[in-house]
Amino acid sequence: MSAMNQRSGTLQVIAVANLIICVLMLIFSAPFFIHQIEVLRTWPTAEAQILRSDVVVDRISEHEQFYSARIGLLYTVNGKPVTTELTSFQDHNYRKTRERADQFSVGSWRQIRYRPDDPSQARIGAGWNARFFALPLIVAGVGAGFGMIAGILLAVARR
Numbered sequence: 001m002s003a004m005n006q007r008s009g010t011l012q013v014i015a016v017a018n019l020i021i022c023v024l025m026l027i028f029s030a031p032f033f034i035h036q037i038e039v040l041r042t043w044p045t046a047e048a049q050i051l052r053s054d055v056v057v058d059r060i061s062e063h064e065q066f067y068s069a070r071i072g073l074l075y076t077v078n079g080k081p082v083t084t085e086l087t088s089f090q091d092h093n094y095r096k097t098r099e100r101a102d103q104f105s106v107g108s109w110r111q112i113r114y115r116p117d118d119p120s121q122a123r124i125g126a127g128w129n130a131r132f133f134a135l136p137l138i139v140a141g142v143g144a145g146f147g148m149i150a151g152i153l154l155a156v157a158r159r
Contacts, residue, residue, distance in 0.1 A: 008157045015153035025143025032136035043113035048075035053104040067097035077119040
């Protein structure tokens, strides 16, 4: 009987650890959700022309690199032209990054959102979609996974 209690106690400790990780990840994802919602609610929209769409290499270390899809934009805010560059996508895979950059053909027009107090800060593809909320959704999803593991372990420990 003592071995059974010890096993149950161990499972409960592991479950609590998983639950703590779950809560921390959900708390960590909240500011990202809030920021994305703030962008959608408070940043005005404008039509921007794609000036440039390139893939550039970003060195992380001597042996590791990312490819980034860099998009150059031109749009008008309060009658004044604004040019800016943003990174639309990053990956270790050149082909995937090139495919993303190719979605923004030079000369085409896209709707963007820009920061009212700093119009050079812009977001392309901002909307109520999974891509725009990807980071907070991934973090919250991983946290929820730890929560499910905690629930399963607590249920097994109570048997």
